[in-house]
Amino acid sequence: MDYNKALLDFIDRSPVNFWAIENMRKELEAHGAVKLTECEKWELQRGKMYYVTRNGSALIAFRIPEGETTGFQIMASHCDSPTFRIKSNAEICVEQNYVKLNVEKYGGMLCESWLDIPLSVAGRVMVRGADGVIESRLVCVDRDLLIIPRLAIHMNREANDGVKINVQRDMLPLFSGDAEDAKDGFLQLIAEECGVDAEQILDTELYLYNRVKGTVFGRNREFIASGRLDDLQCAYASLQGFLTAGQGDGIAVHCVYDNEEVGSGTKQGAASTLLSDVLHRINTALGGAEEDYHRLVRCGFMVSADNAHAVHPNYTDKADPTSRPYVNGGIVIKYSANQKYTTDAVSGAIFRELCRIADVPLQVFHNRSDMAGGSTLGNISGAQVPINTVDIGLPQLSMHSAYETAGAKDTEYLIRAAQTLFAASVTDLGDGNYRIR
Numbered sequence: 501m502d503y504n505k506a507l508l509d510f511i512d513r514s515p516v517n518f519w520a521i522e523n524m525r526k527e528l529e530a531h532g533a534v535k536l537t538e539c540e541k542w543e544l545q546r547g548k549m550y551y552v553t554r555n556g557s558a559l560i561a562f563r564i565p566e567g568e569t570t571g572f573q574i575m576a577s578h579c580d581s582p583t584f585r586i587k588s589n590a591e592i593c594v595e596q597n598y599v600k601l602n603v604e605k606y607g608g609m610l611c612e613s614w615l616d617i618p619l620s621v622a623g624r625v626m627v628r629g630a631d632g633v634i635e636s637r638l639v640c641v642d643r644d645l646l647i648i649p650r651l652a653i654h655m656n657r658e659a660n661d662g663v664k665i666n667v668q669r670d671m672l673p674l675f676s677g678d679a680e681d682a683k684d685g686f687l688q689l690i691a692e693e694c695g696v697d698a699e700q701i702l703d704t705e706l707y708l709y710n711r712v713k714g715t716v717f718g719r720n721r722e723f724i725a726s727g728r729l730d731d732l733q734c735a736y737a738s739l740q741g742f743l744t745a746g747q748g749d750g751i752a753v754h755c756v757y758d759n760e761e762v763g764s765g766t767k768q769g770a771a772s773t774l775l776s777d778v779l780h781r782i783n784t785a786l787g788g789a790e791e792d793y794h795r796l797v798r799c800g801f802m803v804s805a806d807n808a809h810a811v812h813p814n815y816t817d818k819a820d821p822t823s824r825p826y827v828n829g830g831i832v833i834k835y836s837a838n839q840k841y842t843t844d845a846v847s848g849a850i851f852r853e854l855c856r857i858a859d860v861p862l863q864v865f866h867n868r869s870d871m872a873g874g875s876t877l878g879n880i881s882g883a884q885v886p887i888n889t890v891d892i893g894l895p896q897l898s899m900h901s902a903y904e905t906a907g908a909k910d911t912e913y914l915i916r917a918a919q920t921l922f923a924a925s926v927t928d929l930g931d932g933n934y935r936i937r
C-alpha cells in the first residue's frame with residue numbers, strides 16, 4: 501500500500517475540519533462501522549464497530565471485543581488546521597475595480613505562507629429547508645477562486661528584512677474584478693454551490709484552503725509536502741491503524757477532536773466531555789456500572805498524536821541540544837516538565853514497549869529551555885478522562901505553514917504503532933506496575 505499517496509489524497513479531499521470528518525465517516529462505513537448519534541439511545545453489541553460524530557467536526561469510532569473487555573485503548577488527534585475564516589458581509593469593494601473578502605485568523609498560522617498561492621473556500625452552510633428543517637450542507641468550492649497578492653518589492657524595499665503582517669490589512673483575498681459582486685457576490689456563489697437561493701442561507705462557517713496539491717519530493721522521494729499535515733497525518737494514520745488492527749481484549753477507540761488550534765475549549769474539542777461522554781455510554785450500553793467505567797479508564801491507555809517539530813536544516817540551533825528528532829527518524833515522544841505535554845515516565849515507558857513490539861523507531865522531543873514551544877491536546881483531554889496518556893507526533897518542518905513538509909517513511913510507522921496499540925491491552929496492576937498484552 502502506498503501510504504503517502506493515500507495520505508495526500510485524503511488531505512486533498514479534506515480542505516477543512518468538516519470534510520476530514522466526512523471522509524473518515526465514509527471510510528468507516530465502508531468498513532462496516534455502524535453510525536450512532538448522540539440524540540438516540542445506544543444499543544451496542546459485542547464484536548461490532550461503531551462511530552459517532554459531534555458537530556460534524558469531531559468523531560469517535562470504537563470496536564468492542566467479543567469477550568470481557570480489559571480497558572480503553574485510545575488514539576486521539578485533531579482535524580482542524582490554522583486557516584482564515586470568512587467574516588459575515590465579507591465583500592469589500594475597492595475603488596470600483598476590485599472586490600476582496602474580509603477574513604479573520606483561525607489559529608496561529610505563518611501568515612506569509614498564504615500569500616500568492618491559489619486559494620478557495622470550504623466549510624459548512626446552514627440552509628432553511630422544507631417543513632421547518634434547518635439543513636447542514638458541506639461546501640467545497642473546487643476551483644482556484646482567490647489569491648492574497650503580496651505588495652511588490654519596489655513598493656516595500658524592506659520586504660526581505662522581515663515584515664510585520666497586519667491580518668486586517670495584509671491578508672484579505674482578491675475575489676472579483678466586478679464591483680457588482682460587492683453586493684452579495686460571495687454569498688450568491690456559495691448559494692449556487694449549495695444549489696439553493698441565497699435567501700435560504702441562514703448562516704455559514706467558511707474557511708480559506710490552500711489549493712496547492714500535496715507532493716512527494718527529494719532526491720530519493722524521501723519527503724512529503726502538503727497543507728494540513730498537522731494534524732491530518734496523525735488522524736489518517738490513527739484511522740488506518742484502527743481499521744487494520746487485530747482484535748485485542750481492549751475497546752479500540754479512534755478519537756478525532758476539533759478546535760485544537762484555538763485551545764480545544766469547545767463542545768467538540770479536547771477540553772469537552774466528548775470522549776468522557778462516549779466512553780461512559782459504551783460502558784453503560786454494555787451493562788457496566790459506574791465502577792466498571794473507572795476500571796476501564798484506569799486499565800486503558802491513550803496516545804495523543806499531534807505532529808512534532810523536527811530539527812530544521814537551516815536552523816539547527818532552534819532545536820534542543822540533546823533531543824534532536826529528524827523527519828523519517830520515526831515517531832517522536834514529546835516531553836515537557838511543565839506538562840504542556842502529558843508524557844510521564846509511565847506513559848513514556850508503555851509507549852516505548854508498544855513501539856518495540858510494533859518494530860517502529862522512536863525519537864524524543866523537548867523544547868529548548870529558552871523557548872516556550874507549543875501545546876497539544878493530551879493534557880487537556882486528560883483533565884476529562886484521566887487515563888495514562890503519552891504525547892507523541894510525527895516529525896515535520898514548517899509547522900502551521902500553508903504548505904508543510906514531513907517524512908515519507910513516518911506515516912507508516914504511526915499506522916503500525918496504532919495497530920499495536922489498538923490490539924493490545926495495558927493493565928494497571930495497581931502497585932505502580934503495568935502489564936502489556
Ligand code: ZN
Pocket residue numbers: 578730731760806807
Ligand atoms: Zn496539531
